[in-house]
């Protein structure tokens with residue numbers, strides 16, 4: 001763990017909110033699956049970003065200028081009996097050394113202790129609307145202070161959303177974060193190669209999914225989101241995750257799968273023929289998507305704005321669909337009336353980081369934001385021709401998306417998922 005980096009993030013944040021403020025950030029709640037069984041725990045990204053601490057039932061409080069310590073953690077106490085059942089806990093003492101916390105308190109005492117720390121602070125920063133139970137707690141702490149106002153104490157005058165400041169910080173990835181993202185990207189690429197290599201007509205979609213998850217878990221990672229494995233028509237359903245259909249000879253299969261490594265996500269889509277050989281029609285559409293993707297990657301540069309890669313994709317895909325006779329008329333006309341949206345209905349990408357659809361604004365003061373060094377994004381154009389479309393039957397069931405992960409550098413960009421085969425030649429060779 002990069003303790004120095006977590007400390008630096010906290011002091012940067014404290015400097016930005018200023019003395020007289022208080023910041024409160026809870027760990028993710030545990031989520032029940034059914035009865036007494038819980039989903040595998042995953043720490044909240046904001047909380048992890050500032051602490052590196054992975055236990056549930058914890059609250060980080062930053063109090064810039066507080067004499068007895070600016071960094072406070074409420075967490076679970078050591079408890080040998082509970083630890084026998086549910087696993088080890090760091091506890092109040094060790095957390096101060098291991099995570100550079102100034103002052104720690106039992107999470108069960110938070111209602112008694114925290115109002116006393118909040119009172120007298122002018123501004124309270126927190127994320128609102130993510131965990132309604134936690135929002136209620138914040139209001140209870142504030143009301144508790146209000147009830148004592150005749151003693152001369154006052155609650156904060158302002159409750160401010162923390163998202164703006166914190167998510168702006170998370171948008172720019174540090175060298176350490178980029179290292180984690182490259183690891184996630186590499187594992188994701190390897191998993192796609194494995195899927196290409198074992199794929200055979202007659203297999204179930206979930207067999208490819210299993211191969212992918214196997215690779216992630218065998219390497220100490222997990223999946224950043226449920227994999228999409230869609231053969232033929234299913235490849236034209238954008239959020240298809242049932243993955244329970246046999247893969248047919250002659251169809252394409254679209255896989256969108258990414259590893260999460262130490263809380264950082266990879267996000268790759270590849271599309272390949274179930275039998276290892278592209279048909280003429282599949283090849284033709286694939287080349288359009290690939291050309292759009294390569295051009296968009298080229299446009300993902302500092303001094304270009306967020307929307308430029310998307311504009312490049314819209315133009316290339318529209319021109320490509322006209323050339324294939326799937327759309328008609330003139331390019332500018334088709335772009336203006338968004339004719340391409342029947343076949344390409346999503347945007348070209350999103351920020352990538354701890355969350356697969358990572359935080360950060362796409363517009364600043366109403367304008368598309370400029371791309372800058374350290375930003376990480378996906379480039380993922382696609383063409384999806386489901387059988388209901390009024391196009392020649394020979395194009396039906398061709399669903400193609402090609403998605404890579406890109407880090408903006410000072411001079412251009414780095415594609416961190418380039419290990420995953422992408423050209424027709426590369427894919428047919430890996431599958432041979």
Ligand code: GLY
Pocket residue numbers: 225256257267350356380403
């Ligand atoms: N895997 C989700 C996405 O590509 O946006």
Ligand code: MN
Pocket residue numbers: 267349350378380403
């Ligand atoms: Mn994506």
Ligand code: MN
Pocket residue numbers: 256257267268269403
């Ligand atoms: Mn994806």
